[in-house]
Structures are given as C-alpha cells and as structure tokens.
C-alpha cells in the first residue's frame with residue numbers, strides 16, 4: 555500500500571467511525587478501500603485495527619506540511635471553504651455519504667445494505683464519478699480544516715420539465731444546522747444558472763426524512779410529485795419494502811442565491 559492509500563484509509567476511519575488509527579493499523583482498510591484486496595462474493599471480512607500512535611492533526615497533514623488534495627495548502631486555522639471536488643476526494647466523499655445514509659436512510663434502505671455494503675457501493679461510484687467527470691455534472695464540497703464536511707452533487711439538464719437534478723446533498727452530522735447545507739444549495743443554484751439561466755432545479759427526498767423536507771421547504775422548494783424510491787444499484791434487496799420519495803423543485807434557482815458563501 556502506498557502512503558496516499560494509507561492516509562486515505564486513516565481519514566476514512568476517522569471521518570466515519572471516529573477511529574484514530576496509526577498508518578500501519580490502517581493498511582488492511584486501505585487494501586479494501588483501494589480494491590487491492592477484493593473479497594469474494596459472500597465472504598465475511600474482519601480487519602484488525604491496532605495502534606493509535608497518531609494525532610488527528612497529522613491526518614490533516616498539518617504537522618507534515620502535506621498539501622490537501624486539489625493542491626491547496628490548508629493552514630491549521632483554516633475556516634470553512636467551498637470548492638469543486640477532484641479525484642483524490644473519492645474516499646472522503648464516500649465516507650461522508652455512507653455515514654449520512656447510515657444515520658438518515660435507516661428504515662428506507664435495508665440494515666444489511668447500510669451496515670455492510672454502503673461504503674463498498676459508494677466508493678467505486680465516487681471514484682468513477684470523479685475520475686472521468688461528465689461535463690454536465692457539478693460536485694461541490696464544503697471543507698473545514700482539511701476535512702470534507704459537506705457535499706452537493708448535481709446532474710445538469712436531467713429533466714425536460716424540472717431541469718437540473720441535485721442527486722446528493724449531505725452535511726457531516728455534527729455540523730448540521732450551521733448553514734452549510736444552505737450554502738451548498740446556493741452554490742448549486744449558481745452553477746445551474748451559469749450553465750443555463752432558464753433551468754430549474756429539483757431533487758428527490760425520502761418521505762420519512764422530515765428534517766431534510768423541512769430544510770428544503772424553508773429554502774423555497776416546492777413538493778411537486780411522489781414516487782417510489784429506486785434501489786441503490788438497482789438491487790431491490792437494498793430497500794426495506796417500497797419506500798416513497800418526494801420531488802422538491804425550484805422553478806427559478808435564483809431564489810437560492812442569497813446565501814452564497
């Protein structure tokens with residue numbers, strides 16, 4: 555395993571389950587995350603993570619002068635900042651996304667999928683999305699002190715009626731209700747209008763996700779349609795029954811711009 559893979563695994567261990575692992579202790583997870591070790595179908599994998607001879611500051615590269623992915627040095631006192639995602643972000647994004655699903659999608663997605671498969675499903679998805687970005691997508695990150703704490707991923711021109719599709723919006727659990735989601739939504743609205751001033755913006759939210767629905771309603775989104783939630787990767791076993799989703803839409807995304815960073 556090279557240093558980047560091990561550091562990525564250390565970050566993932568810290569960002570999702572809050573495990574502080576020294577480099578040697580993260581090698582097994584790095585092998586799984588990078589696909590260097592591919593479990594056989596149905597194989598149960600146990601990884602021993604032993605050794606915490608490190609600090610969280612080292613993960614951010616602050617003590618070693620490591621540059622954050624994207625090439626920008628991050629000072630120790632870095633504030634919240636927003637930037638486009640790049641290929642080196644796939645592990646951090648997958649960890650944020652999987653952690654958010656585990657907390658907020660339980661009941662709609664199956665426990666087996668959330669607890670055992672979500673990261674394995676999301677890491678290749680994000681790796682592929684960011685390795686060869688479609689020019690009609692926008693991936694915007696919120697970052698604090700070098701850690702990815704928010705994500706908005708949008709597909710432009712997806713629907714003839716409703717316009718651009720905000721496929722993923724997630725904020726780190728401990729940082730909810732501090733304005734990060736609002737600013738990600740504002741930057742998304744700006745990106746959509748930059749692409750096409752006449753485009754609308756829409757998303758699908760689980761009916762059970764009352765907090766997110768309240769957030770979208772407070773940001774001017776209007777619920778325009780109900781529909782069945784498609785299973786992740788098309789596998790119905792990943793859902794619990796047939797959960798319902800709601801389409802929220804902004805005919806004019808300029809109403810979101812007031813909260814740009």
Ligand SMILES: CC(C)(COP(=O)(O)OP(=O)(O)OC[C@H]1O[C@@H](n2cnc3c(N)ncnc32)[C@H](O)[C@@H]1OP(=O)(O)O)[C@@H](O)C(=O)NCCC(=O)NCCS
Pocket residue numbers: 654658723724725726729730731732733734735736737757758759760763764765766768769770772
């Ligand atoms: C939904 C989410 C993206 C919102 O981002 P956020 O950073 O928490 O939201 P903000 O702080 O920008 O805005 C919060 C505002 O939304 C409105 N709001 C109303 N009810 C709310 C609720 N139950 N929860 C959150 N926001 C609510 C309020 O105006 C609130 O402002 P206030 O906290 O000053 O009252 C974020 O909470 C999240 O990641 N949730 C888990 C994942 C998820 O459900 N994603 C959406 C998938 S469709």
